[in-house]
Every structure is written in structure tokens, then in C-alpha cells.
Amino acid sequence: MTQAINPFIKFIQTHREELLKEWPEKMKSMDDQKVSSVISDQAYTNICNEYLNILLDNLLISNEDVSNKIGDFSHKIVQLGWSLSFISTGLNELNKILFEKMTENSSEEEKMQLVWQFDKWISPVNREVLNQYASSWEHTVSLQKIALQELSAPLIPIFENITVMPLVGTIDTERAKRIMENLLNGVVQHRSQVVLIDITGVPVVDTMVAHHIIQASEAVRLVGAQCLLVGIRPEIAQTIVNLGINLNQVITKNSLQKGIEAALEMTNRKIVLMGE
Missing domain, CATH: 1.10.490.10 (Globins)
Incomplete structure (x- = not known):
């Protein structure tokens, strides 16, 4: 033009x-x-x-x-x-x-x-x-x-045969499905014997959340691994008791550190302090 x-x-x-x-x-x-x-x-x-x-x-x-x-x-x-x-x-x-x-x-x-x-x-x-x-x-x-969905439930290998899934924020049905998929795929991919689910960053654990955790733990067990629930704060423990939620099928620890120590014992290892 x-x-x-x-x-x-x-x-x-x-x-x-x-x-x-x-x-x-x-x-x-x-x-x-x-x-x-x-x-x-x-x-x-x-x-x-x-x-x-x-x-x-x-x-x-x-x-x-x-x-x-x-x-x-x-x-x-x-x-x-x-x-x-x-x-x-x-x-x-x-x-x-x-x-x-x-x-x-x-x-x-x-x-x-x-x-x-x-x-x-x-x-x-x-x-x-x-x-x-x-x-x-x-x-x-x-x-x-x-990207956020992938980051919302990452499964991270921390030792041989030991992985951890740190969870932050609320857990709804869609995210629970993502957690289950990542857990099962990760257990196979990393050949995990023990999986730690860290709920330190989860603000509320109600009946629905507990149900999803129990389901995830059972699914992990069915593929040949064990599941530990770590990061249970006092207020979360009180809520679980008040709601009458039964977590007897899940091994629980109050911190990630305690969970890692338990996972090492379950895989016949332990942390040893080296002398000078």
C-alpha cells in the first residue's frame, strides 16, 4: 500500500x-x-x-x-x-x-x-x-x-530405596489423585522400599485428608513398599483424635528427622556419628 x-x-x-x-x-x-x-x-x-x-x-x-x-x-x-x-x-x-x-x-x-x-x-x-x-x-x-500440579506432590529420593513426598497447602480430591499417581509411579521408578509422606506444611487434616492418606498408604503397600506419615504437629494430632480418625494402619512420626531415622532402620541402616 x-x-x-x-x-x-x-x-x-x-x-x-x-x-x-x-x-x-x-x-x-x-x-x-x-x-x-x-x-x-x-x-x-x-x-x-x-x-x-x-x-x-x-x-x-x-x-x-x-x-x-x-x-x-x-x-x-x-x-x-x-x-x-x-x-x-x-x-x-x-x-x-x-x-x-x-x-x-x-x-x-x-x-x-x-x-x-x-x-x-x-x-x-x-x-x-x-x-x-x-x-x-x-x-x-x-x-x-x-507445573504447579507437578510440584504439588513431588516424590524426592533422599537415600537409596527411601523417598519423601513433602506436602504443602490444602489437599482436595484432585490433588489427592495426583499424590496417589506420583506415589505409585515414584515407588516403581525409584525402587522405593520406604516412602515418607511429610504433612508438616498441611494446615488442616480432616476426615477427607486422612482418608486420602490411608488410601495412599495402602496403595504403596500393595506395590511392595511401606509408608510413613511424618510431620504430625500437636494440633494436627488433637484434630485427628477429636475426629476419631483411625491411623493405626499407618506408621506415624512427629518430624521428618524421626521419619528418616525410622526409614533407615527399616532398610537395615542407621546414622552413625563418626569420631574425630
Whole structure:
């Protein structure tokens, strides 16, 4: 598309330096300091400059390469932690800056004509940026959810044939299922003889949680290993007694250290202090 037809190309090229001073400053002024406190001034300028490059590419060539660039750009601003509303408002601010500068000495008719040009040339790019941002954000959140699920119930080998699963936070049905899967897969993978489930970081042990722990212990036993429940704090012990929960089938210890000592004994080993 030639510059004679498109009113934005020559203007952006001619006033690029001015735009890259005013727009990033406007972006920073809109921020609530949560982002700007960790992002440098140059980073704002770089992001704004990259958007202007995309805008010019779209105005000049308008092909699939521009869509790919928008995808990369959107992924980058997701990684910066900018919200969708912040990006949308920021793009609108650029529109205002462009419109005000391009219509300083224009008639009402010329202004209305430029509004139509905005809708034709600029708005589609902005919509694509926001759509790609939303898609990239959903993908990022999905990956984070998978990572959190994997970290929510890790099985860690600490000695030969001895593994520990430290649990932190509440345990619901979905997480209990993940715990069971990781336990069984880990026992086979690490050839565990003893598995320690550490509930030091679990705030509440109610009937449902106790039921899941008993199930996990039984499942571990069925694949040829033994299960120890460690990290039972006094308040947790009191809750278990008050609820009438029966943990007789599970070996319990009040700390991870005691559990490791018991696991070593169960595998015919012990900790020996070396003399000087």
C-alpha cells in the first residue's frame, strides 16, 4: 500500500522519535507501580518501538509475517506481566496521541475522515494484538497450572530405596489423585522400599485428608513398599483424635528427622556419628 493512500505511514516515520518519547511516558504514568517498579524506562521504549514496527509492517506489506510478529510481541508483553486492560488502554492512548497530532489544523470533515482511516488501518492491528495476548496468556496459565500440579506432590529420593513426598497447602480430591499417581509411579521408578509422606506444611487434616492418606498408604503397600506419615504437629494430632480418625494402619512420626531415622532402620541402616 503506497504512502499517498495511507495517512499513517509517513506520519509515523517522520514523528517516530516524538512518539517514542510521549507514548512510553504515558504508559508509565498509567501504571500503578506494580510493573514499572521492576521494568526499566528503556523496556517501555523498546516495547512501544516494537509495536510501531509492527504497525508500519502491517501498513506497508500486510502479510502473514506480521501476524507472527504480533504473536511474538503479545507473548513478550504477557511475560512482562502487563494486564489485558493495561495493554488495551495503552493502545488507545497511542491512538489518541496519533489522532491529536495528525488533526492539529484539520477541519471537522478531515477529522471524521481520519476516524474512518483509524478504523480501517489501526483498529485491526490492535484487535489482533489483544486476541494474540489473550491466547498467549491462556497458554501461559495452562503451562503454569501443569507445573504447579507437578510440584504439588513431588516424590524426592533422599537415600537409596527411601523417598519423601513433602506436602504443602490444602489437599482436595484432585490433588489427592495426583499424590496417589506420583506415589505409585515414584515407588516403581525409584525402587522405593520406604516412602515418607511429610504433612508438616498441611494446615488442616480432616476426615477427607486422612482418608486420602490411608488410601495412599495402602496403595504403596500393595506395590511392595511401606509408608510413613511424618510431620504430625500437636494440633494436627488433637484434630485427628477429636475426629476419631483411625491411623493405626499407618506408621506415624512427629518430624521428618524421626521419619528418616525410622526409614533407615527399616532398610537395615542407621546414622552413625563418626569420631574425630
